Amino acid sequence: MATMIQAIRMALHVGEERLGVTDIFGQDVGPPLGGIFTGTQGLKTAWNSPLDERGIVGMAIGLALAGQKPVAEIQFCDYAFNVIDLLKIAGNIHWASAGDWNVSLVMMTPVGAGIRGSIYHSHSFDAQATRIPGWKVVMPSNPRDAYGLMLSAIADPNPVMFLEPKALLRVKGQPGEQIPGEPSDDKALSKMIDAPLGDRSAWKPEWPKLGEFYVPIGKARIACSGNDVTVLTYGRNVPMCTLAANELAKEGIGAEVVDLRSLHPYDWAEIKQSVQKTHRVLCVNEDTEITNFGEHLIRRITEELFYELHAPPKLLAGAHVPGVGLADALERATVPQVSSIKAAIAMLARHEP
């Protein structure tokens, strides 16, 4: 099974071969490195840009205005904060020009904690991203979804932010999550598409014959079914919530983990259906808890499904502190862990109205 970063790379390859991708660029994106997480190795349209995030996003907007199909990378979302106004412009061009122009581009950026990335490699971006209308925002939790969401993002006529949960980039897919066309042997795939260490000047990838598989933007996925508590989450927290749910199942608590996959537009129909079944809601993400995307979901659930609720909805999110500290104990204390997710689900399940 491919890892998530291999899946993203294969999707970008399909993008440049079949979906018109013209430019995949950013700091260290082109050869020889091919991305600091290896996401752009061997891609024919990949190129290195100056270390200038405003230039990277401005370039992407300009290329899109000129009818190209760019995929721009901000190396870590922590470095996207100085381009917020350009992201706003990408989001408002279609609206401000009353439909005269649209910018079809993808911005991909690794997000979140989990790799001991310290203060400037652990930020989350979901709250910021969903604050910028005109964009679609997606975040996969497994390689197959990463592949399918990237193809959908590329095909979309709007700017799409592809948030990469960096802690999952090297995690392999589970049985049944195969990407159409990927070799079943991990080592064979690696030999085909992973650049060798050392001199790579003569290396060329050998791409498998990949199928087109689209995960529609705006459609959630039930990662784990249950009747007692709905857990609304995405990205890195999906496998953590699923693990917590599996452990709680042994105690007789059934948690339904909804992997949103798209943060905007999000799948309200799926959320509503799950909440109407379980009557209890937990939102889990790593972003700082004040003005958090989960707060929006809770606000809407409270407004529209108030009489369905048997317990106060709960948000489990990152601590509202200025960064994620490097030391293991600090990182763990800052963002949700399996233990805290498990405790929150159990507390909701046992809550008596």
Place this chain on the structure above:
Amino acid sequence: MISSLASGGIGVPSTAAELKSSERNELVPDLARKVHELMLKARVLEERLIAMYKQGDGYFWIGGPGEEALNVPLGLLVNKGQGLDHDYLHLHYRSNATVLAMGADPVDWLRQMKSTATDPYSRGRNFAGHTTIRKWNVVPINSPIEVQFSVAIGTAEAQRKAKSKGITIVQGGDAGTAEGDFATCLVWSSRKGSELPLLIVVANNQYGISTPFEGQHGEAHIADRAKAFGIQTALVDGNDPEMCTAALTEAFHYVRTQRKPCLLEATVSRLYGHSSATGAKLVRSEVDCMDHFEQKLEERKILTRAQMNEMRARFTAELLEASLRVREEPPPLPHTIWDYVLADKNNVGNGKGDPWQP
């Protein structure tokens, strides 16, 4: 003499060689009359927009009275059209004369000022002077004073890679060059082997709202900054349309043929202050490019004072009449806020609120 500018309409520049062989940069009479007419139309348009604001027919005025001598020749030199083989324009909110010289209808500015549903540039969403015309590669003008410098590199890069005939033009003021996007523009456009066909025009009006040039800039000329990047530079008196025509023609020719960036810094006037926020009153101490050019045309017997007065009166009456018509055009309906949020399913909303909220 410059004679071939905009022959047949738009976009056929003189060659640099022709310019150099010319002893003076005087425009031939027909072209001088055309440039004058467009400058005058642009000026009268600005005056009408200011009047509309002051009469309560608009919420805010910002524009470019005092930049006509630079912006009219710029508009006439553009290779107008859609796609990579034509020129992309990343303009600023003082560029009305450029878009007007390209052939846009002045009444559309009145519509944008009045925030009508018929405003073709933004359907009542944006300030006057924030034009966008995709069929002519005029990308949407934004209120931030610097972002166009970062976005322009993208259209220029697409043209570089396609080896197309078109170039990209980006324009901003002196104040905007203090922002990092200006440095972005210089860095990305001058990378060795990947130089961009980009004409950078800085209209230096010596002010950032209320702060004088000296309070913001240590460099003698903004253009000097581009020299460090190996970028071709030029300075021009932006109040003289003939000097501007010559300098722009040369700059266009350089970028078009060399496929490399060029920065042209033009000293211009800000005749009505920053915007309506500073009163939009005529600043008599500023040089007025119209006065100087009209005096020259009179001396050369290309136009008489009476002819010019008649033209001004006619344009003023036409735009006054148009503004009264625009006053009767419908405002945008409230539910249209949901139109064009995204470019696919909800391109135009259904009038029942946010279509993304099932």
